[in-house]
Amino acid sequence: MRSKLRKFPFRALQRKLFNNLARWLCYFFLFLCGITLFFRFVPLPFSAYMVQQKTVHLLQGEPYAINYQWTSLDNIAWQMQLAVIAAEDQRFPEHSGFDWNAIESALKHNQRSAKIRGGSTISQQTAKNLYLWHGQSWLRKGLEVPTTTLLEILWSKKRILEVYLNIAEFGNGIFGVEAASRHYFKKSAKDLTQQEAALLAAVLPNPIIFKANKPSYYVKRKQRWIMRQMNALGKNYLSKI
Structure with a gap:
């Protein structure tokens, strides 16, 4: 008892x-x-990744200015929209947030190669940049699942693409395609050419190492590959979104 x-x-x-x-x-x-x-209807003032970067630099005592300017999808050249889909997620209009074939392919590749390949979709990257933090951990990967699912349920594909293009990092402190276009090409994102759009898309995996203003041989080669993919998909591919 x-x-x-x-x-x-x-x-x-x-x-x-x-x-x-x-x-x-x-x-x-x-x-x-x-x-x-x-935020399905309202422009985003910032993302969690912007806050993370600003905080890290402040703690290190380093100056860090954020160059960020929101713009609607209608004011982003169709070439830029197609370029990121061609480069990052060609099944974007079809999947529900996760491309299981790409994930399986990435896992097989990473098992036999020292060069890590990601299988994240545009939806996953948007969720990560908006709500989470960058880095390799099972906790972040686990949280990526419900946040990505939430975006797919509550937002349209066009909204996901719009937010992705606005909060993606294109250089040190340069967030969003409007800021990137004005910084690198001195023009609005609505006036980007196919070559310029493909170049910006080519640096997205790591815009700190891969630079749009000083493209390496690898970046130029990827730019050409993205342009070929864009031509194969065609402008009408965007009508699926």
Whole structure:
């Protein structure tokens, strides 16, 4: 009897902690749904990755200016829209946030090669840049699943592409295609040519190492590959979104 009395408070405490955790997780999920629905219609003032970069540089005592200018999808050249799809996620109009074939292919490639290849879709990258942090961890990968699913449920494909093009990093502190276009080409994103769009898309995997203003041989080769993919897909491919 005495041992049962000892266990009861502990079990009650466990149950209380579990109920509190479940309640706060529910509140957090509802908040996330609300903020995601809100940003379906409103331009984003910043992303979690921008905050992460700014915070890291401040802690290191380094100056870090964010060059960011929101623009609507209608003011982004169709060549730029097609370029990122051709480069990053050619099944973007068809999948529901995850390209399982690309993920399987990336896993097989990474098992036999020291050069890591990603299998993330545009939807996953948008969720990561908007809500999460950069880095390799199972926790971040796990959180990427519900946040990506939430975007796919509450946003249209056009909205996902619009946000992706606005918060993707194109250089040190340069976020979004409008800021990148004005920084590198002295023009608006709506006036980008196929060559310029393909060049910007070519640096997206790592815009700190791969530079649009000083493209390496690898970047130029990828730019040409992206242009070939764009020609194969065709402008009408965007009508699927």
